[in-house]
Amino acid sequence: MSKTIPYSVRVEFGDCDPAGIVWFPNFFRWIDAASRNFFVECGLPPWHEAERTLGIIGTPVVDTHARFRKTASYGDTLQVAVSIAEWRGKSFVQRYRVTRGEDAIMECDEVRIFAGRREDGSIFAREIPAEIRAACGGKP
Amino acid sequence: MSKTIPYSVRVEFGDCDPAGIVWFPNFFRWIDAASRNFFVECGLPPWHEAERTLGIIGTPVVDTHARFRKTASYGDTLQVAVSIAEWRGKSFVQRYRVTRGEDAIMECDEVRIFAGRREDGSIFAREIPAEIRAACGGKP
Amino acid sequence: MSKTIPYSVRVEFGDCDPAGIVWFPNFFRWIDAASRNFFVECGLPPWHEAERTLGIIGTPVVDTHARFRKTASYGDTLQVAVSIAEWRGKSFVQRYRVTRGEDAIMECDEVRIFAGRREDGSIFAREIPAEIRAACGGKP
Amino acid sequence: MSKTIPYSVRVEFGDCDPAGIVWFPNFFRWIDAASRNFFVECGLPPWHEAERTLGIIGTPVVDTHARFRKTASYGDTLQVAVSIAEWRGKSFVQRYRVTRGEDAIMECDEVRIFAGRREDGSIFAREIPAEIRAACGGKP
Numbered sequence: 001m002s003k004t005i006p007y008s009v010r011v012e013f014g015d016c017d018p019a020g021i022v023w024f025p026n027f028f029r030w031i032d033a034a035s036r037n038f039f040v041e042c043g044l045p046p047w048h049e050a051e052r053t054l055g056i057i058g059t060p061v062v063d064t065h066a067r068f069r070k071t072a073s074y075g076d077t078l079q080v081a082v083s084i085a086e087w088r089g090k091s092f093v094q095r096y097r098v099t100r101g102e103d104a105i106m107e108c109d110e111v112r113i114f115a116g117r118r119e120d121g122s123i124f125a126r127e128i129p130a131e132i133r134a135a136c137g138g139k140p
Numbered sequence: 141m142s143k144t145i146p147y148s149v150r151v152e153f154g155d156c157d158p159a160g161i162v163w164f165p166n167f168f169r170w171i172d173a174a175s176r177n178f179f180v181e182c183g184l185p186p187w188h189e190a191e192r193t194l195g196i197i198g199t200p201v202v203d204t205h206a207r208f209r210k211t212a213s214y215g216d217t218l219q220v221a222v223s224i225a226e227w228r229g230k231s232f233v234q235r236y237r238v239t240r241g242e243d244a245i246m247e248c249d250e251v252r253i254f255a256g257r258r259e260d261g262s263i264f265a266r267e268i269p270a271e272i273r274a275a276c277g278g279k280p
Numbered sequence: 281m282s283k284t285i286p287y288s289v290r291v292e293f294g295d296c297d298p299a300g301i302v303w304f305p306n307f308f309r310w311i312d313a314a315s316r317n318f319f320v321e322c323g324l325p326p327w328h329e330a331e332r333t334l335g336i337i338g339t340p341v342v343d344t345h346a347r348f349r350k351t352a353s354y355g356d357t358l359q360v361a362v363s364i365a366e367w368r369g370k371s372f373v374q375r376y377r378v379t380r381g382e383d384a385i386m387e388c389d390e391v392r393i394f395a396g397r398r399e400d401g402s403i404f405a406r407e408i409p410a411e412i413r414a415a416c417g418g419k420p
Numbered sequence: 421m422s423k424t425i426p427y428s429v430r431v432e433f434g435d436c437d438p439a440g441i442v443w444f445p446n447f448f449r450w451i452d453a454a455s456r457n458f459f460v461e462c463g464l465p466p467w468h469e470a471e472r473t474l475g476i477i478g479t480p481v482v483d484t485h486a487r488f489r490k491t492a493s494y495g496d497t498l499q500v501a502v503s504i505a506e507w508r509g510k511s512f513v514q515r516y517r518v519t520r521g522e523d524a525i526m527e528c529d530e531v532r533i534f535a536g537r538r539e540d541g542s543i544f545a546r547e548i549p550a551e552i553r554a555a556c557g558g559k560p
Binding site for chain 3: 437438439440441443444445446448449452467468477478480481482483484485486487488491535537541542543
């Protein structure tokens with residue numbers, strides 16, 4: 001079973017658009033931060049360290065599917081619950097539930113990879129090490 | 141048949157992350173601009189005008205599904221082809237194909253609504269006027 | 281004497297550029313949030329409420345001068361100390377000191393106004409009410 | 421005499437805040453793009469190439485002073501005129517004039533450096549090569 005790690009967001013004036021509600025690309029900014037926070041809380045090193053030790057430069061998104069349930073605005077505090085819904089050989093599904101108190105605000109499932117870099121600068125999906133799966137609460 | 145409207149994006153240094161590639165939330169920034177440009181090119185007024193004349197304050201996203209095919213970096217020029225894949229009663233599916241020359245970079249299908257505002261400030265999905273569908277190349 | 285209100289920032293991966301350091305426009309995003317937080321902590325209502333009660337729609341910046349001392353990167357936590365350096369008739373100078381532990385990272389002095397909106401939609405600088413100055417720790 | 425290189429910006433819905441005007445940190449995003457465009461137009465290589473050939477990883481800002489004259493909103497097209505106001509030994513002043521037709525919108529003077537990177541990862545200001553000054557229209 002994956003761990004679930006919470007992450008908290010303060011919505012700011014500048015995150016909102018002329019309609020007075022959160023401009024939706026900002027949700028992706030926040031869940032990307034929540035994604036990284038998940039791995040830090042599970043004990044993985046920051047990416048600039050992981051590049052040297054594990055050959056991992058980050059976890060780019062290859063597929064994302066989000067639903068926006070209710071609007072949010074500045075002054076709101078949002079909670080993001082982050083977990084891993086599925087481990088695959090070279091990718092994984094990271095799941096986000098964004099709430100404000102009892103209200104469901106946004107849900108998102110992302111497929112991400114652990115990216116390595118080739119000598120020519122291009123990136124590729126690494127086989128996910130068993131110890132990473134284990135650290136995140138998956139079956140080792 | 142929906143029209144297809146092109147939109148062009150210059151990728152900038154600040155759009156890229158420490159891995160040297162576009163930080164993915166920026167794609168949503170660009171396709172949101174391409175979405176608005178689609179409606180402007182189809183002859184719809186800007187939202188601050190549409191609020192007065194049509195009671196429409198914008199087209200918030202309620203569902204989005206994106207796939208990232210290849211990475212992009214600063215110095216790239218991307219082309220975004222925007223169309224309406226489907227009209228529903230109170231929502232529509234806007235489709236984006238992002239390319240760099242021959243390369244497919246990103247694809248996205250979004251469900252959006254034409255939003256009105258209630259007296260209490262909350263927003264709701266308006267019935268889509270036939271003239272808007274017609275202006276965008278859909279069946280009137 | 282103005283109050284000094286602290287504000288805390290987590291630097292995220294997506295806040296950094298291909299050189300691996302904070303992309304500088306993000307500092308202005310953070311100090312804008314710290315500015316609003318200052319007024320909230322001093323007891324002022326959020327702007328959507330202030331518009332109704334005080335005729336104030338926000339505090340736009342008219343002049344800003346910033347110095348960047350040391351770089352920051354993701355994983356860093358920054359502290360922003362916010363105060364009012366000077367009250368003028370229709371504007372004020374808001375001061376920010378951004379630090380990471382002992383390190384000075386950035387300093388900024390901004391001239392802002394309390395903006396009202398005319399019937400034609402344009403904005404203007406309001407005379408600053410004595411009770412706002414007093415709430416922020418200035419001479420009433 | 422420095423060259424003056426124009427750069428054009430379309431203001432988008434998402435660039436504006438709940439007051440309906442450009443949220444000011446976006447101006448710094450745009451002038452950073454205009455800064456890089458200046459050097460590209462003057463014939464300098466992109467930074468990922470310059471890192472290999474000149475040891476330059478970018479041109480970080482060390483000091484910036486901006487004045488906001490009039491507001492802008494989505495639908496506006498802005499022109500940014502970029503020049504080098506002064507060359508110093510290890511830094512330079514880059515100047516921006518942002519206009520919308522006849523209207524002055526924003527002015528900014530930035531002190532930037534050409535940054536190299538030390539073995540420990542920290543960055544430093546390089547002596548500015550005479551050929552760069554010459555390419556930008558300064559005295560060689």
